[in-house]
Amino acid sequence: MNEQTIVSIITDKFEAVLKSIKNGHIFVEALLVVVIVYLLLQKSYQPEKRPLTPHEIDQLCDEWSPEPLHPPVTSEMEMEVPVLESAAGPRTIVNGEEVINFSSANYLGLMGDQRVVEACKATLEKYGVGACGPRGFYGTIDVHLDCELKISEFMGTPDSILYSYGLATASSTIPAFCKRGDLILADEGVGWAIQNGLYLSRSTVRYFKHNDMSSLEALLEGVKAEDRRKPKALNRRFIVVEAIYQNSGEMAPLLDLIRLKEKYLFRLLVDESNSIGVLGKTGRGLTEHFKVPVEKVDIIIAAMGHALASVGGFCTGSLKVVDHQRLSGAGYCFSASLPPYVASASIAAISILQEDPDLVQRLQHNVNLFREALADIPGFVVSSHPLSPLIFMRLKNSSGSFKEDSRVLQKIADKMLNESVLVSVTRRSLLDKCKLPAALTIGVSVGHAEGDLLAAAALLRTVASSTPELDFNGQYEFIK
């Protein structure tokens, strides 16, 4: 064959290939698809998993050393508390000697009142002591139902529910109505029971400055702004306050609270432990004192261990509020009910208060008398509300540290006990988030005689004047 023929054959073949290249893109695409499918079918790279061998786990378990169950016992923990040898009434016996007692919340003097004791005695003889079961399982005794009716009648609300422990009331009520996603604005001075309830509810909790309505209003404005920015489903919103704070003796301004709650569409929960039997013309609490209908407060909770001289707590409000707690209140459903004689004590106490509303005036008279006598005591300032029977005496020159202040106050309390007057110092658990300062707490009762009140005030004056740590000339010294 000559060269031309070979070249022409090659050229022909090349032309044929070129022609087929027009449709050749299909071939290339098919090749690409094959490559992609191959890659997809490959397993992705995974680094080798190497779980711990039992031997390694054994080693780790041997190496682990836990903290001791509790921290070592310090001198504060060794402190002895006064042990009473008689009822904790206005006068009581400690270490064989009679002392004037200002550390109990027996505001109306109903502790040991003969009428109450007779009622308890009758109940004890009929029902024994314990109720031996939760409310759902034959632990509901007719005395409990009568007590709930009595409380509703007294407070003017549709229904009430009893709890067997004051501390459990707030911890059960708040989680029953607030769950994750709800919003609660609480005062920063609320006690541990309410803090526990707020924590267990898992809602968003914001604290406002103690008893400061402008701080609350700022928070409310903030919530309103957030709502406008990020509108979401309507959730339940509460403002939680105490009527008379257990940690400071100040009183919640109910009128401002109701105005704010209605403006910003929140519900209000008030803890009236220290104000039942104390505020209002007939002792019906904060709402009566401010002459506001009781329906304006959505939920009222209270411990009965203060003015009512009983044990346990109750929650009162609308039918819906109370009925819901009968299945969702943890402290109600899963705990034994209140001993029947305690319910009788509450019924008797409320009856006495209804028959003799003068008790409230007499308590107020004692409080006023005592406050006058306590004014201008060197080193101290009376910081509780004028109507509060729980009087708080703070150090004028506070060191800023709760621990230091309580140490000084405890020294004063010990000196007073040596002279037969029993007062208490605020205690704060390590679990408590409240940051209010320490104070001397004095509980005034109707049962205190005027002479006792004046003698106690005079004693405090003497002790304060002779305690160098108070240093009321202006500079505070840390005494070792």
Add this chain to the structure above:
Amino acid sequence: MVTIPYFAALTTYFSYGLLFVFGHVRDFFRRLLRTSDAPKGYAPLCRDFEDFYTRRLYHRIQDCFNRPIASAPDAWIDVVERYSVDNNKTLYRTEKTRTCLNLGSYNYLGFAASDEYCTPRVIQSLQKFAQSTCSSRVDGGTTVLHEELENLIAKFVGKPAAMVYGMGFATNSTTLPSLIGKGGLIISDALNHSSIVAGVRASGAKVAVFRHNTPEHLEEVLREAIAEGQPRTHRPWKKIIVVVEGIYSMEGELCRLREIVAVTKKYKAYIYLDEAHSIGAIGKTGRGICELSGVDPADIDIMMGTFTKSFGSCGGYIAGSKELIKYLKFVSPGHLYAIAMSPPAVQQVISALKVILGEDGSSRGAQKLAQIRENSNFFREKLRKMGCEVLGDTDSPVMPIMLYNPAKIPAFSRECFKRNLAVVTVAFPATPLLLSRARICISAAHTKEDLERALEVIDEVSDMVHLKYFPQEREEEETVKRKQQ
């Protein structure tokens, strides 16, 4: 654990399904026809699905729960009859009462009603110390009675020191947060009581759960927890506390304490024992599960118990080393803030303890302890022979009878009530959805005749309601009888 028969499971699922469907249909119409009962601009107080169970299931059988009584919760009680005009939604009391045999109250040693030794002393203490101290324990609320009780209960349980609270639920829910916090781990039995759950949640520690009463699974969980450390950071745990109960109140089972203590000690964890139902009720001298299983109380770090069940009072205690109690008295909110336990209730426990220990000069304590053991074992035997499915171990005074179907709950409860037998029925949410049961609590105050009467009634009612899930035992007995004839 319970194994539910297939047919019962099917019918139970079907019944609940039907109830849910009907409930949702009614809710749909309710939403159409009724406006929300919350004021304008407010969210309703209870969300729809929270209330669903209450409105659509619970209200139908509401008369079986919360029955009020007009007498002491003793062996025989006067149950107040109630009526309703709006289909069980609200119940009203009447003046009539019905005397029933009480198989529901926690009255293990019979101290519930007025007692010849305890009540006079309780009344004395009421007159001396008044009905309440109105102060917390640290602020002039501690009386000589409280100290006496703490010493006595520590001695009884076998620990160096103890402290006392006014409520059993609060004992758990305030002590657990005081002992452990963030960075700690709590390993709790799957069926622990809700007071323990409340305490665990409030503490902020992480929780792990091990299968009910299974020490092998506890070991697995412990090993994994210690090896992995805290989640995400893998730092070692600060401390680990294992929480178990003596008697589980919904199962009647005893804890396998020996094995669990062995496992816990091996891995250096702490053990917290909740003896709410077992203290006073089991053990030769009533000292609870430690005595029954032969475990030394010194091996248990924290022992907790309540006074509501066996001592006929209220409140709870924590027992441990002297230092632990000193620390708890300094930190625990239940001790610092709560009003002290009512003095007459304290005296009731002291007197009950004295009776149990025989220090009142009689042998009533030993009699009561023997009586409850005999009663429990006799009753359980007879129930098993009848063919009912009964849970619980020997010697335990708590015996659940399985019901399963939701319709059997009111049927069993109402039929027994008609025949003057007061029983307790438990359903969701206290038990898993399928496993509803009737729970019997035996007391030392029940006489042989009482128990025989109860057995007759239960026999009759369980035939009516088809509760005899294990009839083969009964058939075996009948074939044996026929062979003998």
